[in-house]
Amino acid sequence: MSENVEVKTLVIDGHEVSARRGQTILEVxxxxxxxxxxxxxxxxxxxxxxxxxxxxxxxxxxxLLPACVATVSEGMQVTTSSERLxxxxxxxxxxxxxxRNHVCSVCVANGHCELQSLAQDQGLTHVRLPYRNPxxxxxxxxxxxxxDHNRCILCTRxxxxxxxxxxxxxxxxxxxxxxSMVITDLHxxxxxxxxxxxxxxxxxxxxxxxxxKSKIGTSHPKYPDFLPYLNLMREAQ
Amino acid sequence: xxxxxxxxxxxxxxQENAVYDYEVNVCMDLACASQGAEQLREALIATGDASxxxxxVRRTGCMGPCSSGPLVRVDPDEILxxxxxxxxxxxxxxxxxxxxxxxxxxxxxEHFDKQVRVVLENAGxxxxxxxxxxxxxxxxxxxxxxxxxxxxxGVVHRITESGLRGRGGGGYPTGLKWGTVAKAGGDxxxxxxxxxxxxxxxxxxxxxxxxxxxxxxxGMAIAGYAVGASKGFIYVRAEYPVAxxxxxxxxxxxxxxxxxxxxxxxxTFNFDVEIRLGAGAFVCGEETALIASIEGKRGTxxxxxxxxxxxxxxxxxxxxxxxxxxxxxxPIVRNGGKWFASMGSERSKGTKVFxxxxxxTNTGLVEVPMGIKLREIIEVIGGGVPGGHTxxxxxxxxxxxxxxPAEMLDLGVSYDALLNVGSIMGSGGMIVxxxxxxxxxxxxxFVEFCMTESCGKCIPCRAGTAQMYRLLSRICEGSxxxxxxxxxxxxxxxxxxxxxCGLGMTAPNPxxxxxxxxxxxxxxxxxxxxxxxxxxxxxxxxxxxx
Numbered sequence: 001m002s003e004n005v006e007v008k009t010l011v012i013d014g015h016e017v018s019a020r021r022g023q024t025i026l027e028v029x030x031x032x033x034x035x036x037x038x039x040x041x042x043x044x045x046x047x048x049x050x051x052x053x054x055x056x057x058x059x060x061x062x063x064l065l066p067a068c069v070a071t072v073s074e075g076m077q078v079t080t081s082s083e084r085l086x087x088x089x090x091x092x093x094x095x096x097x098x099x100r101n102h103v104c105s106v107c108v109a110n111g112h113c114e115l116q117s118l119a120q121d122q123g124l125t126h127v128r129l130p131y132r133n134p135x136x137x138x139x140x141x142x143x144x145x146x147x148d149h150n151r152c153i154l155c156t157r158x159x160x161x162x163x164x165x166x167x168x169x170x171x172x173x174x175x176x177x178x179x180s181m182v183i184t185d186l187h188x189x190x191x192x193x194x195x196x197x198x199x200x201x202x203x204x205x206x207x208x209x210x211x212x213k214s215k216i217g218t219s220h221p222k223y224p225d226f227l228p229y230l231n232l233m234r235e236a237q
Numbered sequence: 238x239x240x241x242x243x244x245x246x247x248x249x250x251x252q253e254n255a256v257y258d259y260e261v262n263v264c265m266d267l268a269c270a271s272q273g274a275e276q277l278r279e280a281l282i283a284t285g286d287a288s289x290x291x292x293x294v295r296r297t298g299c300m301g302p303c304s305s306g307p308l309v310r311v312d313p314d315e316i317l318x319x320x321x322x323x324x325x326x327x328x329x330x331x332x333x334x335x336x337x338x339x340x341x342x343x344x345x346x347e348h349f350d351k352q353v354r355v356v357l358e359n360a361g362x363x364x365x366x367x368x369x370x371x372x373x374x375x376x377x378x379x380x381x382x383x384x385x386x387x388x389x390x391g392v393v394h395r396i397t398e399s400g401l402r403g404r405g406g407g408g409y410p411t412g413l414k415w416g417t418v419a420k421a422g423g424d425x426x427x428x429x430x431x432x433x434x435x436x437x438x439x440x441x442x443x444x445x446x447x448x449x450x451x452x453x454x455x456g457m458a459i460a461g462y463a464v465g466a467s468k469g470f471i472y473v474r475a476e477y478p479v480a481x482x483x484x485x486x487x488x489x490x491x492x493x494x495x496x497x498x499x500x501x502x503x504x505t506f507n508f509d510v511e512i513r514l515g516a517g518a519f520v521c522g523e524e525t526a527l528i529a530s531i532e533g534k535r536g537t538x539x540x541x542x543x544x545x546x547x548x549x550x551x552x553x554x555x556x557x558x559x560x561x562x563x564x565x566x567x568p569i570v571r572n573g574g575k576w577f578a579s580m581g582s583e584r585s586k587g588t589k590v591f592x593x594x595x596x597x598t599n600t601g602l603v604e605v606p607m608g609i610k611l612r613e614i615i616e617v618i619g620g621g622v623p624g625g626h627t628x629x630x631x632x633x634x635x636x637x638x639x640x641x642p643a644e645m646l647d648l649g650v651s652y653d654a655l656l657n658v659g660s661i662m663g664s665g666g667m668i669v670x671x672x673x674x675x676x677x678x679x680x681x682x683f684v685e686f687c688m689t690e691s692c693g694k695c696i697p698c699r700a701g702t703a704q705m706y707r708l709l710s711r712i713c714e715g716s717x718x719x720x721x722x723x724x725x726x727x728x729x730x731x732x733x734x735x736x737x738c739g740l741g742m743t744a745p746n747p748x749x750x751x752x753x754x755x756x757x758x759x760x761x762x763x764x765x766x767x768x769x770x771x772x773x774x775x776x777x778x779x780x781x782x783x
Contacts, residue, residue: 049540050695052735064734069540084734091731095700128724129704154693173535173693176518178703180693 010076025067025078026054036080037089037118040155041068042204044227046164051155052092053118056080064088086122093119098129099178100136101150102207109208112221115153139184141191144213145202147182152209154180157224158201165227170195182209238495239502240381243372250373257293259333260312261285262361266299266444267479268601269306273323277307280326290333298448300361301352302345303601310361311337319343348599351618353580353606355588356564359449360602365483368490371451377496379570380455383462384502387570392463393419396566398574400586405431405522405559406634406663407739408585408652414556417546418464421554426466428457429550429557431527432473432480435519436635437686438594439666442560444602445590446473446480449564450487454510456563458497459570461508464556469508472527474515484512519636519690523738524549524557526692537692538738559664561590582608585651589662595632595669598623605650612646615669626671630754634663636683636690637743639750640676659750661743675772676755677762680747681709687744698741701732705748712759715766715775722763726752 006021012029019028024047029036039051047068055064059077067080079085096102096115104110136149156173159182163169170193174183184193202210204224211220254260263269263278278296285292300308305319309329318329318341325341332338354360363370371377383392397412418426430453434442446453457469473481488510491497499507513531520526521536528550530536549555565587569577578586585607591614594600598620605614615621615631622628630640639660641648648654652662670679688702708725711717729745736742752759761769768775 048694049737052695052697052737055735066540066737070542088731088735091728092696092735095696095704098704099696099700129728130707132703132707153696154699175693177688177691177693177699180699 008072008074008076010072010074010078012078013080019072021072023072025056025065025070025072025076028072029067029078029080034080036067037121038068039114039118039153039206040157042157042161042224042227044165044224044231045157045160045204048156048160051153053089055085055088057082057085089122090124093122093124094127094129096153097124097127098131100132100134100152107151107208108211108215108220109151109222113208114206139190140213141189142195142197142213143191144197145190145199146211146213147184147190148209148211149181150209151207152182153207154182155206156182157204157206158182158210161200161204161227165230166196166198166200168194168196168198171201238377238381240378240385243377243381246369247373247375250369254293254373256291258291260293260295261329261333262295262297262300262310262312264298264300264306264308264310264361265296266303266306266448267440268299268303269308272307274307276323277309277321277326280323281309281329284326284330288330290330292330292333295364297363298360298365299357299444299602301357301602302348302599304599305343305345305601309341317343317345319345345599348603348618348620351609351613352604353588354604355568355577355580356445356452356561356590357449357602357604358568359452360444361448363449365448365450366486366490368451368487368494368496371449375571376451376567377455379567380458380462380496381502383459383570384504384506389419389463389465392459392570395570395574396463399569399577400574400581400584401562401565401569401577402585402652403559404561404565404589404664406637406661408662411558411562414546414558415460415463417544418466418554418556421547423554425468425553426464427550427553427555428460428464428466428469429524429527429531429545429555430457430469430471430560430563431522431524431557432471432477432560433515433522433527434474434477434560434664435522435690436637436664436666437683438592438668439635439664440592441590441602441665443477443480445560445564446477447483450480450483451491452564452567453484453560454487454491454497456558456566457510458501458508459566460556460558460563462506464554466556467507467509469510470513470531470550471510472513472515472521472531474517476517481512481514488512518692519686520692520738520740523740526738527557528555535692537694538740540737561665580606582649582651582654584653585662589650589665591665591667593619593667593669595667596622596624596626596628596671596674597669607651608649610646611641611648611650614650614667615646619669622669622671624671626673628669629672629674630670630676630679632660632668632670632679632683632747633666634661634743634746635666636686637661637739637746638663638666639746640670640679640754641750642754659746659753661746673770673772675713675768675770676751676758677709677712677768678770678772680751681706681713683747684709684744687740691740691744695735695737695741697732698736698738698744701728701736701741702744704728705732705745709748712762713768713773713775715762715773717763719763722759 049066057079
């Protein structure tokens with residue numbers, strides 16, 4: 001470690017912790033076993049601050065900050081869980097469940113889904129909002145994988161892993177607002193796209209939106225933990 | 238180019254104009270042009286040439302009261318004619334030197350008397366495609382003065398002293414922003430002008446870019462000198478083709494005159510400007526999304542910090558200001574910060590341009606000192622609500638703002654006062670509503686706008702606005718329950734507090750402000766299934782016979 005590392009001390013949920021300058025609140029919290037819920041964040045990928053699950057309160061700041069991109073500062077006082085934050089997190093999850101067709105009982109990711117686990121962790125028992133029930137299609141043109149727009153939460157992990165790690169940039173987002181969709185290439189079928197078939201996007205997808213065709217039923221565990229290791233080995237080269 | 242040469246140009250323009258006895262200025266802004274101002278101008282030129290009077294017919298930018306267009310002002314007597322048609326050309330030319338044409342004269346004295354024109358000082362007096370016209374009205378003098386007589390720090394100090402705050406809506410102190418970019422490290426910095434005016438009913442920036450484009454360029458060049466940038470971008474929406482062509486001409490002219498380019502004024506300072514077109518996304522008015530768009534990426538916002546002042550366009554320190562903010566810079570540098578600070582209220586200095594639209598007699602552009610009462614803007618300058626209707630509310634700040642009810646008309650217009658009542662200053666749109674407007678429907682309109690303009694990146698804005706729209710539609714249709722109303726309020730809180738950028742954070746404002754001041758209208762829709770303004774089409778409930 002270089003000599004000119006600046007160390008900051010801050011307080012997270014009443015615990016005094018130390019951090020290096022430039023670290024995010026999320027990194028520091030997780031180093032100290034303080035859990036902050038996340039959905040679009042994934043270790044090894046760049047952060048976009050889109051899902052708003054990791055919002056935390058900072059003393060003296062009226063605005064809520066996303067822990068995945070907000071960096072630490074000296075003497076910062078962070079609260080990762082409060083009634084206000086819990087309420088917002090549950091509402092955001094409700095918005096996600098009502099946005100597209102998330103039917104856990106018939107989903108390939110049932111039991112391995114980050115959205116489902118988060119809802120359980122946050123104590124979401126029911127959805128008050130009207131379900132939108134949009135008419136979305138399933139792209140099964142790829143020989144190995146399937147894309148089910150009904151389950152997509154637009155976290156853009158697939159977009160980022162394809163561009164940043166695989167270097168292919170097959171995935172992207174099209175459309176605006178509620179009509180946004182992930183697409184391959186310039187909105188071609190996944191099967192006829194320039195996909196390299198590496199399968200990284202499937203492994204990082206938090207829900208059942210991207211899945212492996214060869215698995216049966218709901219035995220679809222995903223292993224996104226390879227990313228930090230991959231990055232470490234690449235840096236070492 | 239230096240100050241003496243500028244003075245020479247100005248003098249020669251004045252000499253050329255002195256040949257003419259009369260100047261007939263024809264407003265050629267969009268509203269007037271759409272009613273035949275072009276043909277009118279041609280007719281005036283033809284009639285003027287045919288007569289023995291020496292008449293200069295000049296096309297100008299927006300004169301203000303668009304609803305009275307096409308407008309013609311005859312100088313030196315300053316006689317304003319409204320609703321002028323091609324057929325009136327002869328009468329106007331004939332009247333020169335004698336009594337004005339009575340049937341065309343309009344009484345807009347009250348409309349103009351209350352206004353203070355700083356940003357619009359040249360509107361109606363110069364031909365926007367002639368750089369010499371601008372120079373003759375002290376144009377580029379501020380840039381020359383800054384380059385020759387002031388240090389960059391001195392310029393920042395003057396702006397800070399003026400108390401100017403960002404005119405794009407946020408109201409961030411301009412001097413502070415300039416100071417931050419000036420202090421940021423690195424050799425490459427950028428100046429960006431935000432001309433992506435997207436609020437429904439707002440057209441202040443369009444008018445400035447079309448009517449006085451050099452003012453924006455001069456403001457940007459001064460900013461470049463102050464913060465140490467040598468490259469500027471003007472981001473204009475492609476829906477403003479006239480603004481784009483005027484700016485293109487202006488940049489070309491400025492380069493030709495040596496007012497843009499290398500070694501300006503014989504100093505080591507270089508500055509040039511390029512135009513970038515927006516592709517019709519409201520969210521690209523948000524600064525981080527605008528930067529992404531200029532870089533050629535999908536226009537989606539990024540979390541701040543880091544702010545563009547530190548990490549902006551291509552990762553370099555970037556100064557982003559609105560068109561109107563830049564348009565305020567030349568007069569501040571010319572006349573001093575104290576002069577500017579002497580206008581306006583305690584924490585909001587200077588003047589503000591508003592686009593008055595909706596149910597109001599004098600639709601158009603007005604510039605008023607900050608702190609002026611809303612009542613004066615609407616009843617005196619705007620001429621009140623027409624057609625015998627009564628005023629109900631005024632919406633400021635576009636889809637991010639709120640509705641201010643009649644009881645609050647004595648509010649002084651300033652950033653803080655508007656924020657306190659649940660609205661915002663915004664970029665300057667002012668939509669007046671009368672008793673025929675249903676406030677629930679108005680809220681639904683703005684939420685629909687935000688829903689379709691959301692970029693889709695963060696969940697609260699993407700899905701939250703869609704759900705809000707759904708709940709508001711239920712209320713308008715008469716199928717909502719009181720539970721829906723509390724759900725709506727709950728949702729507004731989450732969208733406001735958790736959205737990634739300003740679009741989402743302010744999207745609930747129209748709902749929250751109408752709920753605050755017109756809650757009874759919501760209740761009428763939900764409980765009694767009736768729309769008090771008679772706008773919403775609610776089917777009468779079917780009576781069930783026992």
